[in-house]
Amino acid sequence: xSFKRKIAVVITARPxxxxxxxxxxxxxxxxxxxxxxxxxxxxxxxxxxxxVNYIEKDGxxxxxxxxxVLEGENLTxxxxxxxxxxxxxxxxxxxxxxxxxxxxxxxxxxxATAIAASYMNIPLAHIQGGEVTGNIDEKVRHxxxxxxxxxxxxxxxxxxxxxxxxEDPTMVFNTGCPSIDLxxxxxxxxxxxxxxxxxxxxxxxxxxxxxxxxxxxxxxxTTEYKDSRKxxxxxxxxxxxxxxxxLWFWPNVDAGADGTSTGIRAFREQHQxxxxxxxxxxxxxxxLHLLKxxxxxIGNSSVGIRECAFLGVPVINIGSRQNRRDRGNNVxxxxxxxxxxxxxxxxxxxxxxxxxxxxxxxxxxxxKIANLLAELxxxxxxxxxx
Numbered sequence: 001x002s003f004k005r006k007i008a009v010v011i012t013a014r015p016x017x018x019x020x021x022x023x024x025x026x027x028x029x030x031x032x033x034x035x036x037x038x039x040x041x042x043x044x045x046x047x048x049x050x051x052v053n054y055i056e057k058d059g060x061x062x063x064x065x066x067x068x069v070l071e072g073e074n075l076t077x078x079x080x081x082x083x084x085x086x087x088x089x090x091x092x093x094x095x096x097x098x099x100x101x102x103x104x105x106x107x108x109x110x111x112a113t114a115i116a117a118s119y120m121n122i123p124l125a126h127i128q129g130g131e132v133t134g135n136i137d138e139k140v141r142h143x144x145x146x147x148x149x150x151x152x153x154x155x156x157x158x159x160x161x162x163x164x165x166x167e168d169p170t171m172v173f174n175t176g177c178p179s180i181d182l183x184x185x186x187x188x189x190x191x192x193x194x195x196x197x198x199x200x201x202x203x204x205x206x207x208x209x210x211x212x213x214x215x216x217x218x219x220x221x222t223t224e225y226k227d228s229r230k231x232x233x234x235x236x237x238x239x240x241x242x243x244x245x246x247l248w249f250w251p252n253v254d255a256g257a258d259g260t261s262t263g264i265r266a267f268r269e270q271h272q273x274x275x276x277x278x279x280x281x282x283x284x285x286x287x288l289h290l291l292k293x294x295x296x297x298i299g300n301s302s303v304g305i306r307e308c309a310f311l312g313v314p315v316i317n318i319g320s321r322q323n324r325r326d327r328g329n330n331v332x333x334x335x336x337x338x339x340x341x342x343x344x345x346x347x348x349x350x351x352x353x354x355x356x357x358x359x360x361x362x363x364x365x366x367x368k369i370a371n372l373l374a375e376l377x378x379x380x381x382x383x384x385x386x
Contacts, residue, residue: 008098022366085112130158176361184363207245218299328357
């Protein structure tokens with residue numbers, strides 16, 4: 001009798017789920033794998049969109065839930081949340097006894113996954129390592145690379161960087177980014193297939209979207225968290241002055257999120273924002289449909305760098321959060337400057353859509369990763385000498 005490999009995938013935030021949804025589906029369908037899905041941190045919290053609701057709606061069975069987010073939305077709270085995550089995930093891993101643990105990207109909570117698995121001698125797979133951004137996410141990402149045993153990177157540059165960090169080249173695989181798998185499913189969409197107001201509620205005005213609209217997703221930068229309110233006010237002012245229909249998504253639970261949220265609420269109370277509607281969250285595929293049919297994405301989310309490159313959607317990337325990350329020609333970088341932001345939005349609308357870019361893969365990453373998880377030798381030690 002053959003036994004299936006138990007693959008524990010830890011989802012800690014709403015973007016993480018979209019990043020690996022196709023990986024989860026491929027693991028579930030694989031005859032040699034058993035999915036142990038662990039949902040933790042802000043993915044469980046209503047104020048950040050309750051990603052867990054979408055996970056369950058999509059039919060995935062959750063093996064464990066870890067409530068570890070400490071209130072505060074500052075650097076101390078982030079550090080303590082990570083510590084609590086190590087404690088709680090260690091217990092979960094001890095109970096589930098996975099053969100491989102999978103962690104995603106670079107959010108601070110993912111560090112807890114990597115540390116717990118490493119100290120428990122459980123082979124660790126890291127998705128989306130080797131990228132550079134120049135902020136705390138980069139420190140976390142590279143630290144997880146050194147803890148991980150298998151590396152499923154999203155681009156050739158990322159692969160080369162992981163190898164330069166001293167990792168065994170035979171354990172570094174350019175699978176592409178799993179989020180592109182979802183983008184591939186919507187790239188030929190001719191029109192928005194749902195009413196976002198009716199399906200997702202939200203708050204604010206309900207501008208007519210039929211003549212075009214903007215999408216905003218801007219998170220605080222942890223290394224600049226004290227300026228988060230000032231940063232978001234520049235974007236708010238630009239959107240207000242342009243008077244174009246805008247769909248705005250709430251920020252992640254990062255240090256500085258309180259400043260971002262407070263800035264949005266204060267500006268909304270003062271100006272009413274008659275052209276803006278706010279959402280907490282949206283199913284991954286629906287969100288990509290929304291982006292596909294938008295005039296452009298504004299903010300600093302990695303979705304602008306990854307999925308929007310594949311979809312050919314213009315992106316106004318504000319500030320330093322995505323510094324040095326591989327990108328397509330759809331991205332225009334600007335500072336937190338009102339005039340720059342307005343000019344870039346206007347130019348992007350005038351120039352229109354771009355040709356798709358495969359810089360982050362072509363839409364088959366989920367299956368590639370599942371196959372590798374089934375085939376790779378189980379190891380929790382480094383085999384390369386420096």
